[in-house]
Amino acid sequence: MDPRGGRTPVSRRWRGERMTHPPFRFGPALLFCPADRPDRYAKAAERADAVILDLEDAVAESAKPAARESLVANPIDPARVVVRLNPASTPHLADDLAALRRTAYRTVMLAKCEGTADLVALEDFEVIALCETARGVLAAPDIASVPIVSALMWGAEDLVASLGGGSSRTADGRYRDVARHARSQVLLSAGAHGVAAIDAVHLDLADGDGLRAEAEDAAALGFAATACVHPGQVEIVRSAYAPGPERLEWAQSLLAEAAVRELDGVFAFRGQMVDAPLLRQAESVVRRAHARGSSEKGTER
Incomplete structure (x- = not known):
């Protein structure tokens, strides 16, 4: 069932067919880069194992049209690129997809995915579903079952915001219980359906020790990658995922x-x-x- 009520909409392409998920080929360090900063595209791709060109939170509302044009006009190796799209609940997704189809990029990350209905428009793409709201986390098992999905990622800050809260971490930097629960739910959902799981970003750029501890824990539990928001985090994540x-x-x-x-x-x-x-x-x-x-x-x- 879709968490918003009624039967889960399923594309004709998926109905009655037994399909395998696309293999997840990135990791362990994925680096976000604002799509409206094309001067950073190549540098981000060189620094990390893959770059996530972000059309969503990293781009202001007024800058989104220019960001889409930058995405089209400044191509880099599509084998190392994920494009983060705006949520299906916004009017921006259709414009994102129109721009994307003018590029060679075919791996996308859908922000605030909240059910299988959100994925129907993405049939032609490999999808990393970002489960970062209460609905998205609860729907994670159904989302992971969709054949075009290669990975699930979770996000702490949007999750807490969707609950009406104000902070995902306690004063000592540890995740609050609800965030830990969401992390586990997404990891278990991904594992149950044979897709990868990506751990959330660590926003405190000065806290290298905290990032290392979280990345080491993620690797030990079976996460395939950790997302980064700064190039300085990449080597910390890589080192944490590499066995001694x-x-x-x-x-x-x-x-x-x-x-x-x-x-x-x-x-x-x-x-x-x-x-x-x-x-x-x-x-x-x-x-x-x-x-x-x-x-x-x-x-x-």
């Missing part, structure tokens, strides 16, 4: 042992009992190490 040498050596050795001995049940390794979930964790560690290597090569280009 001891952890990587453990994962590689464990997988090698399992492969050589053709083990697929429970067995002992270095004094620890190993079963299928632990093997999957080792595989995740190795994937994150490979992603770190790919990120460094991409930055060198």
Whole structure:
């Protein structure tokens, strides 16, 4: 059911078909860049693993038409670009899509996605759905099930605003319980449907230690990426997602042992009992190490 009532609208393209989700190919550090600042496009793409060209919150209402024209007139590598669109509940989305179809960009982030109905107009795109309102968080499982969705992201500040609150964090910088609940809900919804989860931005630019702790926690839990709002946050996030040498050596050795001995049940390794979930964790560690290597090569280009 759509959280706004009635049956969930589903496109004819999706109805009755079993389709796989697009693979999420970005991460771990995604960097927002205002779409009305084309002078920053290439620099942001060089600094991060992907750039999110933002037509929504980073652009004033009066500047949105110019931002769309900048998006069209200043192309960069579409393989490393996500375009954040204005919410489906606003009159801006149609104009965003008209501009987008004049570009080669086909990966979008839909701001304030609140149900599957919001996705029908985006059939031709790969979608990262941003669940950042109370409705969006509650609808996250349904949103994640839509075949064009490759990832879910959550956002703390808009969520708290949608509840009538004024702060997502306590005085010591920790998320309040409702924000922690939303983060978990989005992660679980993404995991249940085999799509990626992206962790929210850390707005305190001076709090590198806090960002590192949150990114390390995100990586340990299974988030695929963390969004950044400043280039200085990118290396902190990359480092946090990269497994340490001891952890990587453990994962590689464990997988090698399992492969050589053709083990697929429970067995002992270095004094620890190993079963299928632990093997999957080792595989995740190795994937994150490979992603770190790919990120460094991409930055060198």
